[in-house]
Amino acid sequence: MIAQAEQGQTVKTEIERRTIQVAGLFSLGASFATDGTLITSQENFLRFFPERGAGQVTLGLVKVKPGTDPNQVVAQIKAILPQDAIASTKQEYVAFEQAYWEKTTPIGIVFTFGTVMAFVVGTVIVFQILSTDVNEHIGEYATFKAMGYRDRYLLLIVFEEAILLATLGFIPGLGLALGQYALIRQAASLPIAMTFARLAFVFFLTMVMCIVSGLIATRKVQSADPADIF
Amino acid sequence: MALTSEIKSDSSPKPAIAVEQLDHFFGKGELRKQVLFEINLSIASGEIVILTGPSGSGKTTLLSLMGGLRSPQGGSLRILDTELVGAPKTVTVESRRSCGYIFQAHNLHSSLTAIENVMMGLEVHGVYPRTERRDHAVQMLELVGLEKRIHYYPENLSGGQKQRVAIARALVSHPQIVLADEPTAALDKQSGRDVVTLMQKLAKEQGCTILMVTHDNRILDIADRIVYMEDGKLVKNSEPSMLPASLPGKSG
Numbered sequence: 001m002i003a004q005a006e007q008g009q010t011v012k013t014e015i016e017r018r019t020i021q022v023a024g025l026f027s028l029g030a031s032f033a034t035d036g037t038l039i040t041s042q043e044n045f046l047r048f049f050p051e052r053g054a055g056q057v058t059l060g061l062v063k064v065k066p067g068t069d070p071n072q073v074v075a076q077i078k079a080i081l082p083q084d085a086i087a088s089t090k091q092e093y094v095a096f097e098q099a100y101w102e103k104t105t106p107i108g109i110v111f112t113f114g115t116v117m118a119f120v121v122g123t124v125i126v127f128q129i130l131s132t133d134v135n136e137h138i139g140e141y142a143t144f145k146a147m148g149y150r151d152r153y154l155l156l157i158v159f160e161e162a163i164l165l166a167t168l169g170f171i172p173g174l175g176l177a178l179g180q181y182a183l184i185r186q187a188a189s190l191p192i193a194m195t196f197a198r199l200a201f202v203f204f205l206t207m208v209m210c211i212v213s214g215l216i217a218t219r220k221v222q223s224a225d226p227a228d229i230f
Numbered sequence: 231m232a233l234t235s236e237i238k239s240d241s242s243p244k245p246a247i248a249v250e251q252l253d254h255f256f257g258k259g260e261l262r263k264q265v266l267f268e269i270n271l272s273i274a275s276g277e278i279v280i281l282t283g284p285s286g287s288g289k290t291t292l293l294s295l296m297g298g299l300r301s302p303q304g305g306s307l308r309i310l311d312t313e314l315v316g317a318p319k320t321v322t323v324e325s326r327r328s329c330g331y332i333f334q335a336h337n338l339h340s341s342l343t344a345i346e347n348v349m350m351g352l353e354v355h356g357v358y359p360r361t362e363r364r365d366h367a368v369q370m371l372e373l374v375g376l377e378k379r380i381h382y383y384p385e386n387l388s389g390g391q392k393q394r395v396a397i398a399r400a401l402v403s404h405p406q407i408v409l410a411d412e413p414t415a416a417l418d419k420q421s422g423r424d425v426v427t428l429m430q431k432l433a434k435e436q437g438c439t440i441l442m443v444t445h446d447n448r449i450l451d452i453a454d455r456i457v458y459m460e461d462g463k464l465v466k467n468s469e470p471s472m473l474p475a476s477l478p479g480k481s482g
Contacts, residue, residue, distance in 0.1 A: 139337060140337070140339050140340075143333070143337040143339070144350075145326075146297065146298075146299050146326060146331055146333075147326065147327070147331070147350065147351065147354050148298075148323055148324070148325075148326035148327030148354045149354050150323055225299060225300050225301055226299045226300075227294040227299040227300040228300075230333075230337075
């Protein structure tokens, strides 16, 4: 049907035993709740939903004049509206929607769980790498200690390694994520894009993960006498 | 001939290394084993002393205690007049820096070149800028005869050369005490001889005290004094001429 409409042919189909004609296509993409969206006139809408009145608006868009403060307008609108109606700026509305999906539906909880799991797995892998490396070179660290280097110096070496690891791992990780986003956009029509905030947060978590792993991996070097390590 | 230890310590200032009633135990609980028994030893500044005895006699343990590589448990152990028994960590770290320790297996860093390895011996003091460290390291490597190999990695050096780098690293900061643990064990006769002659020469030039643990009969003659240990106890202080022709527990 979409293909026919794209070619400019007249497409007739049915909704609830009424024949409708598809007049054109627009691009909006799917979301978690819906696979597609229809736009129609107010009269048609009321024909499909007779239980709703003409005055029952679910979602209204107010465009403010350039130069006006949206927050002020929101306040003014709130003053007029009844208690159960919400007035908000676009950002507030986006946040409201996100909070809904994140916190009250299983989807949000599943995503959060997935993120936590990724963090745990990442930490374990990084710890393994750092720990193996420290152990391979433990004779050298012990020699440093025997020469009179402070534990702090050894710790800094491992931290440097951890941060390098974090940065070098982050770049392909980011590439993979962007690739996956593109795939999802393609395959599921879900509009998903990378934000700088998300990027920065994940990088921060990566650093934390690596530094904590570094700390734990050097426990033995710090506490032991050099002679016990040789 | 070298004077005996008693006379020397009466007339000279405080000994470089002073050990009194030093005991040491390995292990815990039921497996606790005593490895050093009431060690009393005094080594004066500038002396070259060899510590020898059969395997398991505790000589390496004693040496590692002096170098701060192990925490002493009882008695008294004074290095350059600083008490190490019961000392806080900062004191131990300082003490390690004032000794140059030469390991049996040289323990060079495989990812650093010869000159970088030697520079590590200076960096620990935290007071030398990079150019000075480089210059001192080059000088030291020249003194040990490796000026043509300063940028070689340890994997490209022979056993004798690696040991010479280790000596350079231990001596580059002109420490007052040099502790060497079987420095010639992995070397052939000539290399071994060269190594100890070098140490002796540098010691005399820099006026440092050398304490060497070794099984090697071939190098005993460089010492002012030989200390013999068996089963964790000191058996006798003696001069090279007083030792039997062959020592038990030959180098292995």
